[in-house]
Amino acid sequence: MEKSLGVHGCPGMGSTQSGFSGQRFCGSVVLNEISGGIDYRVVERSLCLRGDEPGRFIVHLPTVTGRTHTSTLARNLSHPLLREKPIKPARVTAQNGRLTPQTLDILKMARDYPLVISTGHADADEVRMLIEESLRIGVPRLMLNQPANPLTGLKAAELAVIGSEPSVYIEQTALTYLLGYQDRQDFTKVLSHVPNVVYSSDLGQTSQVDVHEWLSMSGQWFDAFGLSCERRAEMTLLNPQRMLAI
Secondary structure, three states, X not given: OOOEEEEOOEEEEEOOOOOOOOOOOOOEEEOOHHHOOOOHHHHHHHHHHHOOOOOOEEEEOOOOOOOOOOOOOOOOOOOOHHHHOOOOOOOOEOOOXXXXXXXXXXXXXXXXXXXXXXXOOOOHHHHHXXXXXXXXXXXXXXXXXXXXXOOOOOOHHHHHHHOOOOOEEEEEEHHHHHOOOOOHHHHHHHHHHOOOEEEEOOOOOOOOOOHHHHHHHHHHHHHHHOOOHXXXXXXXXXXXXXXXXX
């Protein structure tokens, strides 16, 4: 069953990681090259494997795009095979700067299947194109994947306008702040004022804090920023529920 966890006396801090019994989790697929790339058949296969699970299935557009930045995060390869055969980059746009036909196919699928389309690690211009096309054709759910990351770099002022669209959700992660990619002022503005925010950790490396410590840190930040219990519940429970609802 779904459950809300309290943070510093406020309800609504939902668990998004394993280790909490009784939680319901929603599946996802990342359309990187190693999983088949930006191909609607990859999504169809995932839906077949998913079966009759409730809620929407999250489809992340590529996160390995070939763009680079100076990362402060220490990563370990999940398998030695990737050292010899690294994941090839994939992008949502073609050389002419337009969204590829394959990307458009994925967006169109979201009108017919219970999907949330995530922008992956698209750059700022690509994210704007994905938003424009999604609104034009009526994609029910689009989520901006950690848009404060340095490969995208969208700020709170623009996100506040984007988040006013009912079908567009804004992911705010703890990781972009912890790694210094997002300053305290922008982090505070997103958490305090941007509509349709979905708060998550994006923590997963073994060198990073575990879920309990993240929950504790988040509660301290929310207290310091003066967030109401209602706002906390929106970001950590109600907005995610609305995004995933059929």
